[in-house]
Amino acid sequence: MRPVCVIGLGLIGGSVLRAAHAAGRAVWGFTDGAADVSAAESAGYEITASVDDALAKAVAEDAIVVLAVPLPAIGQILARVTAIAPECLLTDVVSVKGPVVSSVRKLAPAARFAGGHPMAGAAESGWAAGSASLFDKAAWVITVEPDTSVDTWRIMAELALDCGAHVVPTTADEHDAAVARVSHLPHVLAAVLAATGADGGPLAMALAAGSFTDGTRVAGARLDLILAMCEGNRAELLAAVDEALGKLGAARGALASTGSLRATIHSGNLGRATLTEHRRRPRTSAMIDLTSPDALEALRILGERGGRVLSIAGDIAQVDVPEAQP
Amino acid sequence: MRPVCVIGLGLIGGSVLRAAHAAGRAVWGFTDGAADVSAAESAGYEITASVDDALAKAVAEDAIVVLAVPLPAIGQILARVTAIAPECLLTDVVSVKGPVVSSVRKLAPAARFAGGHPMAGAAESGWAAGSASLFDKAAWVITVEPDTSVDTWRIMAELALDCGAHVVPTTADEHDAAVARVSHLPHVLAAVLAATGADGGPLAMALAAGSFTDGTRVAGARLDLILAMCEGNRAELLAAVDEALGKLGAARGALASTGSLRATIHSGNLGRATLTEHRRRPRTSAMIDLTSPDALEALRILGERGGRVLSIAGDIAQVDVPEAQP
Numbered sequence: 001m002r003p004v005c006v007i008g009l010g011l012i013g014g015s016v017l018r019a020a021h022a023a024g025r026a027v028w029g030f031t032d033g034a035a036d037v038s039a040a041e042s043a044g045y046e047i048t049a050s051v052d053d054a055l056a057k058a059v060a061e062d063a064i065v066v067l068a069v070p071l072p073a074i075g076q077i078l079a080r081v082t083a084i085a086p087e088c089l090l091t092d093v094v095s096v097k098g099p100v101v102s103s104v105r106k107l108a109p110a111a112r113f114a115g116g117h118p119m120a121g122a123a124e125s126g127w128a129a130g131s132a133s134l135f136d137k138a139a140w141v142i143t144v145e146p147d148t149s150v151d152t153w154r155i156m157a158e159l160a161l162d163c164g165a166h167v168v169p170t171t172a173d174e175h176d177a178a179v180a181r182v183s184h185l186p187h188v189l190a191a192v193l194a195a196t197g198a199d200g201g202p203l204a205m206a207l208a209a210g211s212f213t214d215g216t217r218v219a220g221a222r223l224d225l226i227l228a229m230c231e232g233n234r235a236e237l238l239a240a241v242d243e244a245l246g247k248l249g250a251a252r253g254a255l256a257s258t259g260s261l262r263a264t265i266h267s268g269n270l271g272r273a274t275l276t277e278h279r280r281r282p283r284t285s286a287m288i289d290l291t292s293p294d295a296l297e298a299l300r301i302l303g304e305r306g307g308r309v310l311s312i313a314g315d316i317a318q319v320d321v322p323e324a325q326p
Numbered sequence: 327m328r329p330v331c332v333i334g335l336g337l338i339g340g341s342v343l344r345a346a347h348a349a350g351r352a353v354w355g356f357t358d359g360a361a362d363v364s365a366a367e368s369a370g371y372e373i374t375a376s377v378d379d380a381l382a383k384a385v386a387e388d389a390i391v392v393l394a395v396p397l398p399a400i401g402q403i404l405a406r407v408t409a410i411a412p413e414c415l416l417t418d419v420v421s422v423k424g425p426v427v428s429s430v431r432k433l434a435p436a437a438r439f440a441g442g443h444p445m446a447g448a449a450e451s452g453w454a455a456g457s458a459s460l461f462d463k464a465a466w467v468i469t470v471e472p473d474t475s476v477d478t479w480r481i482m483a484e485l486a487l488d489c490g491a492h493v494v495p496t497t498a499d500e501h502d503a504a505v506a507r508v509s510h511l512p513h514v515l516a517a518v519l520a521a522t523g524a525d526g527g528p529l530a531m532a533l534a535a536g537s538f539t540d541g542t543r544v545a546g547a548r549l550d551l552i553l554a555m556c557e558g559n560r561a562e563l564l565a566a567v568d569e570a571l572g573k574l575g576a577a578r579g580a581l582a583s584t585g586s587l588r589a590t591i592h593s594g595n596l597g598r599a600t601l602t603e604h605r606r607r608p609r610t611s612a613m614i615d616l617t618s619p620d621a622l623e624a625l626r627i628l629g630e631r632g633g634r635v636l637s638i639a640g641d642i643a644q645v646d647v648p649e650a651q652p
Contacts, residue, residue: 011579013583117533128370139533157549168532178530181467182523185602188535188587191594192573195568197508198597202648204504206439206494207465211512211544216601218537226591234585240522241578248519261514264551268517268545271524273543278531291601306528322528 001025001162002089002155004064005054007077009036009047010066013068014130016163017045022132023162026061029053029258036127053079055084064159066116067092067100070225071232074100078107090157091116095179097143097172112152115143115172117179118165125222128244133164139308140165143172144300150290153299167309169299180236185220185244187226188237192220194268218264278306291315327351327488328481329389331380333403335362335373337448338419339394340456342370345489350457352387356380362453377403381410390485392442394425395550399560400426404433405540412505412510417442417482422558423469427560438478438615441469441498443505444491451548459490465634466491469498470626476616481627493635495625511570513544514563515553520545537589604632609646618640 003026006017013029017040021027030053031222036101040047040314058065069077074094081088090111094100097115104113120128120138131190140160142153147288157167170178192223194216198214199206230237251264288298290312299317329352339355343366347353354372356379357363357390366373372381384391395403400420407414416437420426423441430439446464448455466486468479483493496504520542522543544552556563577590606627614624616638625643628634633647 024598050467055629089493109564119533121536138535140512143532168529170529174529175533178533181526182530183535184540185522186519186541188574188577188590190537190541191591192570192577193512193515194595194597194601195573195590195593196569199569200504200507201603201630203494203496203500203630204508205601206629206632206634207467207501207504208447208508208601208604210447211462211516212508212601214540214543215512215516216594216598217540219591219598220602223588223591223595227587230587230591231581232586234581236556238578238581241574241581243525244518244520245571245578248514248567248571251514251518252564252571255557255560255564255567259557261553262549264514265517265549265556266519267519267521268513268542269549271517271520271522272542272545274524275531275534275538276546277519278528278534296388298452303532303615305527306532308532311499312597 002103003027003061003158004066005029005052005058005063006066007051008068009033009040009127011070011117011125011129011134012120013066014040014127015132015134016066016068016093018130018132019135019163020159022043022235025162026056031074031127033127036099039127048094051080055080055088057087058088062089064089064091064155065096070094070228071096071099072228074103078103081108081111083280086110087112089152089155091159093118093140095183095229097175098142100142101145101172106148113148114148114153115140115154116156116160117161117175118163119183123220125225136164138165139168141168141170141175143175145171145294148296150169150295153296154312156291157309161267161309169284169309170303171300174304175221176233177239181235184230184233184237185240187221188241189244190219203302218261278322281322284323285318285320288319289315290317300303329353329387329615330360330390330392330485331355331384331389332394333377333380334364334394335359335453336394336458336621337451337455338444338446339392340366340453341458341460342392342394342419342489344456344458344629345461347371347566351488354380354383359454365453372415377406378410381406381414384414385411388415390481395419396420396554397425398554400429400571401433407434407437412436413438414482415478417468417485418446420558421509421555423467423501425558427469427471427498438475440474440479440482442482442486442646443467444486444489445509449546461486462490464491465494467494467496470495471497471503474622476621479622480616480638482637483643484529487635487637495635496627496629497626500630502559502562503565505567510559510563511557511566513547514567515543515552515554517540544581557578602649607648611644611646614643614645615641616643621651632652
């Protein structure tokens with residue numbers, strides 16, 4: 001099994017290191033946090049505070065290099081990749097894909113790259129909050145772009161599968177549009193709700209129950225992490241915010257004019273039912289031959305339909321996809 | 327202990343019946359749902375399908391009548407109260423207080439009334455979803471209006487305490503403004519988020535993780551219940567929606583112009599921290615003498631400060647209130 005070099009040992013990077021190790025892979029990591037170096041070393045991991053050393057070892061062992069630093073730090077790390085390991089096997093776990101794909105094309109064009117994004121998180125951040133089981137049954141996006149090599153894609157998909165995730169293949173653009181709706185917009189709305197609720201003073205806080213607690217949970221996440229994620233997906237998030245503004249404005253208008261929120265709440269009922277149905281609907285199994293010339297397109301269409309890769313054996317990806325609605 | 331007559335046996339009414347019974351009170355209930363009559367009777371409760379019979383027994387035993395029907399049905403029930411039990415001890419568990427207080431003043435002016443609202447819920451609705459422990463450690467508003475009798479207030483507060491809740495005293499107007507922010511606005515925003523997310527198609531649903539699942543949970547609640555709650559609080563909810571629209575519009579403008587969401591996310595961090603702090607902050611104990619001429623005003627101020635009544639012994643209410651911030 002191919003070794004794994006993780007650059008950045010926060011919640012996600014630290015969990016990739018642990019999960020890949022638990023799967024039997026050789027692993028090592030880089031972090032510039034002295035406390036994290038010693039915590040990870042105490043846990044038995046090989047850690048270095050030199051990104052160049054970590055990358056040099058990746059060259060020597062033809063390891064997968066996993067970039068697990070926040071988006072604003074990606075350019076700086078890619079400069080070291082090009083200097084030390086220009087042709088390395090490269091992936092990342094950043095929550096926005098378009099900017100990473102562009103940066104890699106520009107700054108590390110020789111790298112054998114497919115982008116990644118595990119859809120997993122936790123209330124706490126940092127090395128200490130990580131766990132080998134963070135990705136169990138989670139979706140893990142591995143990007144398919146026109147210039148993606150199927151061999152490279154497969155190497156990254158196998159790492160994600162080893163970590164306990166299932167793999168969702170999609171383009172960077174489709175990924176960014178989808179997560180703007182289901183990951184970044186929730187953070188913006190949670191912030192708006194938390195601020196509006198707190199403006200109600202101590203009585204409002206005393207009366208806050210489940211709907212407010214759930215609706216504001218992610219408003220408690222770390223400022224710099226939310227900003228890196230949301231601001232990095234500016235164009236797609238703008239479109240999602242505009243859609244939400246339109247719906248909220250329509251609710252406002254209906255409430256003011258007729259007093260009815262039926263259309264708003266009904267569409268919310270339908271939206272939530274769509275999520276529940278997606279998770280419960282029977283799924284059809286299928287196979288994708290990774291040696292086929294159409295493999296990349298078949299993977300992309302699978303992702304678009306809500307499908308996922310569950311395992312890879314030989315050259316065959318075992319996949320499933322929600323059954324069409326009756 | 328004073329007996330309790332519960333009119334309406336959905337989630338909340340059914341739970342009040344069970345909790346009051348568990349506290350050792352005589353209880354009986356009315357529902358017009360035949361299935362609920364037999365389910366509640368099978369559980370050993372005295373249930374009638376005649377609201378007049380239930381109210382006549384309340385007169386005979388000077389019981390507390392708890393209105394646990396949706397807001398749109400309140401007027402119809404109050405007409406029966408005035409016909410059968412005009413001077414009864416009356417409270418309610420409706421999630422909006424202004425319209426109930428107005429309706430009682432108009433339709434049942436002789437009733438000994440103090441409004442109520444237990445801040446508790448569950449994913450499911452109806453008799454079967456209820457439980458005697460639903461109100462454990464929950465906030466339960468009992469309203470204090472200028473014309474509220476302290477004796478009546480106390481009788482309703484003791485019922486709420488018996489059910490395991492703590493009591494938050496506040497006016498109907500202050501209640502409605504607070505819950506617009508922390509209970510009704512969350513439902514509107516959850517609906518907007520659920521609809522915007524589902525518009526992203528199967529890929530978005532496949533990538534939806536904790537932030538979307540939590541942020542849309544209450545969008546799955548029953549349409550008629552959400553509508554009765556939100557539309558019944560129209561004026562206050564409009565103000566809260568306008569505040570949210572202003573904040574979301576500001577986020578949109580900042581993202582479009584400078585690319586920064588710092589102000590939005592920072593205010594969300596602060597709002598969530600305010601909730602967390604309210605729940606963790608040390609609380610100062612105090613007493614309110616219910617025979618004092620200022621008792622009602624002292625109770626109202628207690629609620630405004632985020633305080634609560636924990637027990638009543640003799641004429642003394644034991645209360646606590648969050649310590650002032652340093």
